Amino acid sequence: MAKLRYRTLRENVVDEIRMKILNREYEPGMRIVEQNLSDELGVSRGPIREALRQLEQEGLVEYVRNVGCSVKQVTLEDIYEIYLLRATYEQVAVRTYEGQLSDEDLAQMESIVEEMKIFGEDDLGDLVDCDCRFHQVIVEKAGLNRLLKAWTELNYGNIVCYFAGNSDRKEAANRQHDIHERLLNVFRSKDEETICNAISEHYMKTVKRLIKEGSMSDESFKYKV
Known part of the structure; x- marks a missing residue:
């Protein structure tokens, strides 16, 4: 025990x-x-x-x-910065092993994606936990302790962004399984460039959605996504 x-x-x-x-x-x-x-x-x-x-x-x-x-009140710029950094850290990790996750790594990610299926709109905390564990597999594979530490320090910032960017809890719950299943399928391709592009799209899609919806309007936001 x-x-x-x-x-x-x-x-x-x-x-x-x-x-x-x-x-x-x-x-x-x-x-x-x-x-x-x-x-x-x-x-x-x-x-x-x-x-x-x-x-x-x-x-x-x-x-x-x-x-x-x-x-803290989260701004669109906060979400952009945290997601940009997480995407960058994960891309650095992927490039160290050239996108070659092992079958064991992929099975672990698949198990987490399957776990997401059982959670609903009242389980966003559990869904966020699944999200963190899924992406942690990506970073841990690189074996770079400082990279993992820097990525981990953004975890709670990521959680805040998640809740701030998903006012419709039911829609957010339904979306989590699908977007991570798509990302998992990209990792199965073991193509480094395709994976890195998918990671960036995975994070920036939320920022683009918020801009389109106008749910977090911020006139000072000046970054191109």
């Missing part, structure tokens, strides 16, 4: 606040008061403060001088 890892109070507090943000119990822009959280979670303000600092690094909350801490 695998040993259970001891979890610190700070880690538990981080998880609790993070899930409240991702489940929209704490809406974007909502001010977070340490004392209120301390009362709500039944812990002292020390672990609360440490947890909020970590969540700031993850891009889930932000501190504004003379205002305090609040849930």
Whole structure:
């Protein structure tokens, strides 16, 4: 039996606040008061403060001088930047092994895609977890620790973008399986250039959709996608 890892109070507090943000119990822009959280979670303000600092690094909350801490409001530019970086990191990984994933790697990705089928509109957290695990296979294969670390640091930013960019939860749930199945089929081709192009399209398609829908209008957005 695998040993259970001891979890610190700070880690538990981080998880609790993070899930409240991702489940929209704490809406974007909502001010977070340490004392209120301390009362709500039944812990002292020390672990609360440490947890909020970590969540700031993850891009889930932000501190504004003379205002305090609040849930970060995601902009179209945030989504573009995070998706651009993730696509770039994954393309770098693919080029190190020339797109040649093993049968075992492909089987692992296929298992994750199949897992996506069972989740619906009330399971977006599980779908995002599947998404992260699917793409992690792509990066881990390269065996580059710094690349994996840089990619992993964007994980929660990716989650925030996912929730911000999918207001229609049912449509988002239905879409996840299909788009990852298509990406998996591209990886089966083992063609490096085709795979790299598909990765870029996979991420930028969301940005293009948001621009087309006008659901996150941003007049300052100046990038070509």
